[in-house]
Amino acid sequence: MKLIIAIIKDEDNDAVSRSLTREKFRVTFIASTGGFLRSGRSTLLIGVEDDQVDKALDVIRKNCKKPGESKEKRATIFVLNVNQFTQL
Amino acid sequence: MKLIIAIIKDEDNDAVSRSLTREKFRVTFIASTGGFLRSGRSTLLIGVEDDQVDKALDVIRKNCKKPGESKEKRATIFVLNVNQFTQL
Amino acid sequence: MKLIIAIIKDEDNDAVSRSLTREKFRVTFIASTGGFLRSGRSTLLIGVEDDQVDKALDVIRKNCKKPGESKEKRATIFVLNVNQFTQL
Numbered sequence: 001m002k003l004i005i006a007i008i009k010d011e012d013n014d015a016v017s018r019s020l021t022r023e024k025f026r027v028t029f030i031a032s033t034g035g036f037l038r039s040g041r042s043t044l045l046i047g048v049e050d051d052q053v054d055k056a057l058d059v060i061r062k063n064c065k066k067p068g069e070s071k072e073k074r075a076t077i078f079v080l081n082v083n084q085f086t087q088l
Numbered sequence: 089m090k091l092i093i094a095i096i097k098d099e100d101n102d103a104v105s106r107s108l109t110r111e112k113f114r115v116t117f118i119a120s121t122g123g124f125l126r127s128g129r130s131t132l133l134i135g136v137e138d139d140q141v142d143k144a145l146d147v148i149r150k151n152c153k154k155p156g157e158s159k160e161k162r163a164t165i166f167v168l169n170v171n172q173f174t175q176l
Numbered sequence: 177m178k179l180i181i182a183i184i185k186d187e188d189n190d191a192v193s194r195s196l197t198r199e200k201f202r203v204t205f206i207a208s209t210g211g212f213l214r215s216g217r218s219t220l221l222i223g224v225e226d227d228q229v230d231k232a233l234d235v236i237r238k239n240c241k242k243p244g245e246s247k248e249k250r251a252t253i254f255v256l257n258v259n260q261f262t263q264l
Binding site (some may be wrong): 002007033036053060073 | 177179197207223257262
């Protein structure tokens with residue numbers, strides 16, 4: 001089990017979250033800010049089986065708009081090992 | 089040391105957070121949303137010693153209401169290994 | 177790669193975040209609450225190379241005000257191993 005923490009731009013959140021949900025990923029959304037100007041970021045928590053990490057990253061990649069002139073990254077993604085996973 | 093990331097329903101947050109605090113766990117609360125309808129979720133961060141993980145999970149379990157008709161889970165819990173822990 | 181999750185007091189956030197940014201660390205800010213009185217906390221996510229962890233912790237340490245009479249900690253910091261790191 002892995003926990004994906006994806007930090008994306010607010011404007012990409014709708015497309016990314018809908019696409020992840022459509023593909024049966026469970027997404028938790030946290031409002032956040034980042035960057036020099038503290039602009040809006042969406043921090044997504046996504047718990048996935050190990051063999052689903054690539055698919056989830058692919059969905060995120062395809063649904064983030066390409067960076068424009070700005071050098072700012074469109075998404076920063078951390079994949080963490082999960083020691084124990086429980087659902088109630 | 090472990091970091092427990094517990095995603096629970098907002099309506100369970102009060103009971104869960106109070107009970108964890110009463111048992112001397114330190115809880116950080118983050119407002120979030122999740123699920124198909126983007127309903128309210130409480131994301132809790134709880135740092136615990138390895139031998140306290142089960143106790144913390146037990147407190148969470150006992151204080152989440154049982155799922156009703158809905159198939160939605162009441163809680164999603166990730167336990168992560170902590171590489172380094174510091175308090176100032 | 178490491179993910180630093182730093183939970184600090186709101187009043188320290190400005191100094192800590194500015195200093196981290198000045199030192200070229202990338203910081204994501206999440207509003208949160210914690211402690212007995214559920215007072216304001218800033219949860220910071222900072223992705224860093226392994227050899228930059230100490231420097232980042234040092235910046236946080238130097239920019240949190242010293243605890244006063246209260247026994248409350250000024251900062252709680254978790255350093256997590258990152259299994260996979262991607263930027264788009």
